[in-house]
Amino acid sequence: xxxxxxxxxxxxxxxxxxxxxxxxxxxxxxxxxxxxxxxxxxxxxxxxxxxxxxxxxxxxxxxxxxxxxxxxxxxxxxxxxxxxxxxxxxxxxxxxxxxxxxxxxxxxxxxxxxxxxxxxxxxxxxxxxxxxxxxxxxxxxxxxxxxxxxxxxxxxxxxxxxxxxxxxxxxxxxxxxxxxxxxxxxxxxxxxxxxxxxxxxxxxxxxxxxxxxxxxxxxxxxxxxxxxxxxxxxxxxxxxxxxxxxxxxxxxxxxxxxxxxxxxxxxxxxxxxxxxxxxxxxxxxxxxxxxxxxxxxxxxxxxxxxxxxxxxxxxxxxxxxxxxxxxxxxxxxxxxxxxxxxxxxxxxxxxxxxxxxxxxxxxxxxxxxxxxxxxxxxxxxxxxxxxxxxxxxxxxxxxxxxxxxxxxxxxxxxxxxxxxxxxxxxxxxxxxxxxxxxxxxxxxxxxxxxxxxxxxxxxxxxxxxxxxxxxxxxxxxxxxxxxxxxxxxxxxxxxxxxxxxxxxxxxxxxxxxxxxxxxxxxxxxxxxxxxxxxxxxxxxxxxxxxxxxxxxxxxxxxxxxxxxxxxxxxxxxxxxxxxxxxxxxxxxxxxxxxxxxxxxxxxxxxxxxxxxxxxxxxxxxxxxxxxxxxxxxxxxxxxxxxxxxxxxxxxxxxxxxxxxxxxxxxxxxxxxxxxxxxxxxxxxxxxxxxxxxxxxxxxxxxxxx
Amino acid sequence: xxxxxxxxxxxxxxxxxxxxxxxxxxxxxxxxxxxxxxxxxxxxxxxxxxxxxxxxxxxxxxxxxxxxxxxxxxxxxxxxxxxxxxxxxxxxxxxxxxxxxxxxxxxxxxxxxxxxxxxxxxxxxxxxxxxxxxxxxxxxxxxxxxxxxxxxxxxxxxxxx
Numbered sequence: 061x062x063x064x065x066x067x068x069x070x071x072x073x074x075x076x077x078x079x080x081x082x083x084x085x086x087x088x089x090x091x092x093x094x095x096x097x098x099x100x101x102x103x104x105x106x107x108x109x110x111x112x113x114x115x116x117x118x119x120x121x122x123x124x125x126x127x128x129x130x131x132x133x134x135x136x137x138x139x140x141x142x143x144x145x146x147x148x149x150x151x152x153x154x155x156x157x158x159x160x161x162x163x164x165x166x167x168x169x170x171x172x173x174x175x176x177x178x179x180x181x182x183x184x185x186x187x188x189x190x191x192x193x194x195x196x197x198x199x200x201x202x203x204x205x206x207x208x209x210x211x212x213x214x215x216x217x218x219x220x221x222x223x224x225x226x227x228x229x230x231x232x233x234x235x236x237x238x239x240x241x242x243x244x245x246x247x248x249x250x251x252x253x254x255x256x257x258x259x260x261x262x263x264x265x266x267x268x269x270x271x272x273x274x275x276x277x278x279x280x281x282x283x284x285x286x287x288x289x290x291x292x293x294x295x296x297x298x299x300x301x302x303x304x305x306x307x308x309x310x311x312x313x314x315x316x317x318x319x320x321x322x323x324x325x326x327x328x329x330x331x332x333x334x335x336x337x338x339x340x341x342x343x344x345x346x347x348x349x350x351x352x353x354x355x356x357x358x359x360x361x362x363x364x365x366x367x368x369x370x371x372x373x374x375x376x377x378x379x380x381x382x383x384x385x386x387x388x389x390x391x392x393x394x395x396x397x398x399x400x401x402x403x404x405x406x407x408x409x410x411x412x413x414x415x416x417x418x419x420x421x422x423x424x425x426x427x428x429x430x431x432x433x434x435x436x437x438x439x440x441x442x443x444x445x446x447x448x449x450x451x452x453x454x455x456x457x458x459x460x461x462x463x464x465x466x467x468x469x470x471x472x473x474x475x476x477x478x479x480x481x482x483x484x485x486x487x488x489x490x491x492x493x494x495x496x497x498x499x500x501x502x503x504x505x506x507x508x509x510x511x512x513x514x515x516x517x518x519x520x521x522x523x524x525x526x527x528x529x530x531x532x533x534x535x536x537x538x539x540x541x542x543x544x545x546x547x548x549x550x551x552x553x554x555x556x557x558x559x560x561x562x563x564x565x566x567x568x569x570x571x572x573x574x575x576x577x578x579x580x581x582x583x584x585x586x587x588x589x590x591x592x593x594x595x596x597x598x599x600x601x602x603x604x605x606x607x608x609x610x611x612x613x614x615x616x617x618x619x620x621x622x623x624x625x626x627x628x629x630x631x632x633x634x635x636x637x638x639x640x641x642x643x644x645x646x647x648x649x650x651x652x653x654x655x656x657x658x659x660x661x662x663x664x665x666x667x668x669x670x671x672x673x674x675x676x677x678x679x680x681x682x683x684x685x686x687x688x689x690x691x692x693x694x695x696x697x698x699x700x701x702x703x704x705x706x707x708x709x710x711x712x713x714x715x716x717x718x719x720x721x722x723x724x725x726x727x728x729x730x731x732x733x734x735x736x737x738x739x740x741x742x743x744x745x746x747x748x749x750x751x752x753x754x755x756x757x758x759x760x761x762x763x764x765x
Numbered sequence: 766x767x768x769x770x771x772x773x774x775x776x777x778x779x780x781x782x783x784x785x786x787x788x789x790x791x792x793x794x795x796x797x798x799x800x801x802x803x804x805x806x807x808x809x810x811x812x813x814x815x816x817x818x819x820x821x822x823x824x825x826x827x828x829x830x831x832x833x834x835x836x837x838x839x840x841x842x843x844x845x846x847x848x849x850x851x852x853x854x855x856x857x858x859x860x861x862x863x864x865x866x867x868x869x870x871x872x873x874x875x876x877x878x879x880x881x882x883x884x885x886x887x888x889x890x891x892x893x894x895x896x897x898x899x900x901x902x903x904x905x906x907x908x909x910x911x912x913x914x915x916x917x918x919x920x921x922x923x924x925x926x
Contacts, residue, residue: 167817
């Protein structure tokens with residue numbers, strides 16, 4: 061339109077132009093105003109106000125600028141804008157609970173915030189610049205922040221081995237293995253445990269159909285509303301391994317029929333020396349003597365028993381083997397005798413050592429177990445069941461497979477179904493939209509999903525095949541953390557390089573030593589070069605520590621120097637020949653590279669040195685706070701009454717110089733002894749000898765074992 | 766004729782209004798935000814939240830210190846009664862709250878005899894790192910009964926070392 065015609069526009073049109081221009085300008089103005097109101101700018105201003113109130117304002121404001129901050133780590137796919145609001149993250153003076161979030165400093169952790177960003181550990185949405193989008197599940201941004209309570213799950217995404225800083229994660233992984241979750245689910249990095257549920261190939265020869273029925277119907281384990289776990293009615297801290305299957309009456313009958321029909325090759329009962337049997341029948345104290353023997357052998361190191369003290373019944377004893385308070389009402393006597401004589405003949409993967417028995421002991425202990433460890437009420441609410449019918453047996457076998465029993469319990473000729481449950485190796489990285497909640501009333505979060513699936517699978521899916529696990533609150537938290545760590549293969553090459561593989565040392569020596577080592581299952585309690593249990597002292601360097609003669613004596617007659625401990629080395633009754641095989645191997649093969657037994661100072665020890673050592677021990681360093689000699693002293697460290705016969709001088713000196721160099725994590729602190737003091741103390745310790753029977757034992761370096 | 770303008774105007778206003786007004790949700794409870802927790806020794810029902818550092822201190826305490834500074838230990842009875850003078854319980858706020866962090870650090874790192882106290886308290890300065898000792902002190906402060914009150918921040922910039 062030519063300019064001269066403009067004035068001729070009708071008034072009405074001019075009016076419209078004017079209004080629309082104003083509206084247009086106003087609309088454009090919204091954008092800068094809105095920008096000024098952004099949430100993160102509010103926090104930027106808040107931080108400046110906070111800094112101005114604090115004494116170190118200048119320092120706090122040194123790095124502050126008015127824009128969005130971000131940590132960009134292209135290698136790891138990290139774009140974290142969290143520090144836009146969390147501005148005090150690296151300011152040590154803001155590491156104080158009185159500082160309000162989002163300005164508080166990050167507590168010092170092994171990884172620096174600037175090198176790692178935030179979401180690798182905390183999850184949430186790094187690139188988001190609004191509080192809700194960064195922290196919660198929103199329509200487009202699904203990954204919510206992980207509560208700090210569960211943060212160890214993030215450590216586990218890269219650290220596949222155990223870390224001392226992550227006890228909950230370590231416990232959770234141990235539980236995943238112990239509960240044999242990988243029997244049904246694929247879980248990367250969780251090893252198959254040495255011991256699954258018992259092999260049931262010959263269960264019918266061990267116990268009755270009624271007992272099996274009772275066990276399946278109402279596992280002896282009950283968790284009440286407070287999360288208190290009771291086994292057979294006794295409180296325990298151990299999580300029971302067999303989960304609860306909700307079985308119907310006909311299923312119970314079919315399964316008990318099938319299982320009780322499994323008897324395997326009949327084993328002829330062991331025939332005791334008739335004189336032993338006759339003597340026992342005449343001896344009114346035979347059962348009591350059996351109990352004494354049971355205690356002397358320290359069966360309780362592995363098997364707990366219910367003990368009532370001051371009106372309170374608790375399980376006392378170790379947790380390696382099953383609880384035995386009512387076992388006499390479960391197993392039949394011939395089976396028990398055969399089991400005690402050779403556990404691996406019945407259950408090849410059993411951790412139970414094969415003891416050397418005399419007929420007398422075996423008979424007494426068997427009588428004690430079958431006559432005293434009983435409960436006449438155990439099966440009172442189970443009606444007598446008839447001999448199993450063939451169709452019940454057939455149905456039971458089918459159920460055994462359908463219910464997934466075969467994933468934990470081996471039966472010869474029955475193979476478990478492959479991939480019975482879904483793969484869980486990437487469960488911890490799943491978004492809510494990838495989880496199947498169906499119609500359940502579970503909160504729509506990954507945490508709630510995982511915990512409901514474990515504690516009550518039918519609450520998520522009424523048709524769930526998964527049984528119900530009873531875990532204490534702490535164990536449930538630990539298992540959840542371990543599952544959150546299952547985030548699948550790393551998403552970027554940078555992350556892939558960060559993965560710290562799990563080390564799985566194995567120590568299974570061959571030859572004569574290997575046979576005795578397997579027979580007595582030394583590795584169930586002791587550690588050897590990183591392999592084995594941690595109930596008893598690490599024996600990787602026992603050959604440097606203990607004198608050979610002492611080892612051989614100890615093995616034949618283990619006597620603890622910690623009378624206060626409930627769990628002690630069992631009395632295996634091993635033969636001299638076996639003890640010598642073990643002692644030879646330990647003293648020759650298991651030595652510490654830095655302890656030179658040849659360069660021995662002992663010949664130079666003088667009575668004067670020993671006298672000085674005694675004074676250092678008693679007055680200057682007061683070692684009696686932790687060590688006992690004779691009848692007085694503490695019991696944090698081992699009893700030293702017989703240390704001269706027990707410890708090698710070279711080990712004693714090396715230990716006094718630096719205990720942690722020999723045993724990482726040893727409780728005894730590293731001191732600043734002079735070389736003269738080291739030799740004097742070693743000279744004194746070498747004078748501590750008990751003649752007769754050596755009373756030193758359980759050569760533990762600390763009560764923490 | 767008028768309609769389209771009005772609807773265009775409304776559309777613009779709506780677009781501007783969208784995206785405002787999302788409220789941050791309520792923060793979780795202290796125990797849920799904690800790396801670990803410890804039950805109050807005097808009142809097991811009360812749960813004390815521990816941050817990362819105090820949680821590391823707890824682990825060190827239960828490995829090294831628990832044997833003499835608690836009446837219940839993870840294995841066997843406490844050694845506390847064998848030590849003279851009797852060591853303070855680690856949650857004994859009445860005794861330990863008075864001591865500064867520096868004094869506690871010295872007692873742990875240098876042992877009792879360096880402070881003119883019992884030689885039965887050995888030095889841990891060559892066993893634990895300074896960081897581990899600081900973590901331990903953080904744990905001791907967290908479990909103290911009566912609770913420990915940190916001294917007020919001094920007026921000059923000494924809070925930021």
